[in-house]
Amino acid sequence: LGFAMSACSDDDDYTPAAPVSGDCPALSFVAEETGKSVELDPADPTEVTFTVTREKGDAAASYKLTQLSNTDGIFEVPATVEFAAGEKEATVKATFNKADVGKTYALEVALDDEAINPYKAATKKTFTYQFVRVKWNSLGKGQWINTFLYGTFWAEVEIQQRDDKPAMFRVENIYTDDFVSSAGAAPSGYKPWYVFSVTKTGNVVWDEWFSINTIHPSYGAEVKCYLPSALDASLAGDDAQSKCYTDKEGNILYFNLMPYTYMDGIGGWGLKQYLVAFPGYDLAGKLGI
Numbered sequence: 001l002g003f004a005m006s007a008c009s010d011d012d013d014y015t016p017a018a019p020v021s022g023d024c025p026a027l028s029f030v031a032e033e034t035g036k037s038v039e040l041d042p043a044d045p046t047e048v049t050f051t052v053t054r055e056k057g058d059a060a061a062s063y064k065l066t067q068l069s070n071t072d073g074i075f076e077v078p079a080t081v082e083f084a085a086g087e088k089e090a091t092v093k094a095t096f097n098k099a100d101v102g103k104t105y106a107l108e109v110a111l112d113d114e115a116i117n118p119y120k121a122a123t124k125k126t127f128t129y130q131f132v133r134v135k136w137n138s139l140g141k142g143q144w145i146n147t148f149l150y151g152t153f154w155a156e157v158e159i160q161q162r163d164d165k166p167a168m169f170r171v172e173n174i175y176t177d178d179f180v181s182s183a184g185a186a187p188s189g190y191k192p193w194y195v196f197s198v199t200k201t202g203n204v205v206w207d208e209w210f211s212i213n214t215i216h217p218s219y220g221a222e223v224k225c226y227l228p229s230a231l232d233a234s235l236a237g238d239d240a241q242s243k244c245y246t247d248k249e250g251n252i253l254y255f256n257l258m259p260y261t262y263m264d265g266i267g268g269w270g271l272k273q274y275l276v277a278f279p280g281y282d283l284a285g286k287l288g289i
Contacts, residue, residue: 026055026117027063027081029124037130047095050127052081052111053088060085063115065092068108068126074098075107099133102164106130135163136170140279144174145289148261148272149214149223150183154284159276167198171276175213186215188222196255196276204242204255209262221266225259228271235260238271253281 020026030051052063062080070077077094084090092109099105109127116123142159146152155174162168171194177187190213196206209226216223227242228235241258255276262268277283 020117020119021114023056024117025057025061025063025115026120026123027111027115028053028120028122029111029127031122031124034124034127034129036128038132039134040131042101042133042135044133046097046099047093048107048129048131049091049093050109050129052090052092054083054090055088055117057083058086064112066110066112068110070107071105074105077107077109094129096131099131101133101135104130104132136160137163139169142171142279143275143277143282143284144171145275145277145284145287146174147274148269149212152289154277154289157276159278165197169196169198170194171196173211173213175211177213180213185217187213188215189213196257198244198252201240202244202246203240204244204257205239210259216263219263219266221263223268224262224264225257225272225274226262228258228260231260231262241271252278254278254283 030053033050054061061083063083064080065077067075067077074096075094076096078092081090081092094107094109096105107127107129111125113125116125118125137160139159139161141156143154144157145154157172157174159172160170162170173190173192173194175190177190180187188211191211194206194210196204198204206227208230209224212223212225214223215221228238238258238260241256243256245253245256247253257274257276258271259274260268260270261272275283
């Protein structure tokens with residue numbers, strides 16, 4: 001028993017790929033700089049810089065930049081990227097002087113096909129960037145109360161309120177790399193703020209899951225605090241257990257957060273409580289912590 005062999009015939013529909021010109025500079029955007037989505041304060045700088053690299057060519061040269069998208073035309077982008085003689089990298093600056101608070105703006109810039117090497121896997125032909133201007137107002141220092149994994153304790157945290165969306169709040173993340181490492185776990189990627197929203201029904205929600213910056217030492221997986229419905233639709237009823245508590249005048253006293261604590265692909269512990277006391281309300285004292 002042998003393998004059947006066949007030869008390519010003249011009728012095969014095959015067109016060889018065009019070779020890269022020997023004069024091609026093999027331009028690319030820097031991978032680490034593209035794809036960012038950032039939140040800017042209204043007072044933050046009004047520019048973004050990005051880098052174009054080239055592999056070939058030592059003479060001074062100019063290469064075209066094409067805008068594929070530019071929200072409301074607010075980004076002012078040079079038409080070309082300029083390389084000085086001998087340079088393998090060139091910096092491009094895009095400015096955006098006008099931007100409404102709360103609106104997301106996006107930019108996408110492309111290099112010409114003739115100037116890139118499409119067969120090189122690391123080549124980035126396009127640069128993308130988006131931002132939204134958001135003003136957060138400090139409410140002062142509150143309390144974050146931990147009741148799971150690291151024991152029961154509380155820590156002072158900054159709490160802020162979004163200026164244009166007063167039902168949104170930002171809470172300082174206490175689970176720094178140093179905190180996690182000193183407890184014998186590995187950090188998973190620190191994010192300085194949590195963002196929570198209060199619904200019209202008084203529930204507290206967040207975007208999919210929030211992180212306590214922890215790789216569990218026994219399982220080697222990140223511990224994630226899911227909004228129950230984001231983990232599984234069958235858990236949607238548990239979303240209502242995360243509540244905002246107020247006084248008679250409607251001032252927020254504290255959040256009772258009940259995320260479904262889970263490790264992707266492994267499992268978890270179900271609903272676990274975290275508490276956020278707002279400035280002026282000593283919830284830790286009332287609980288005897």
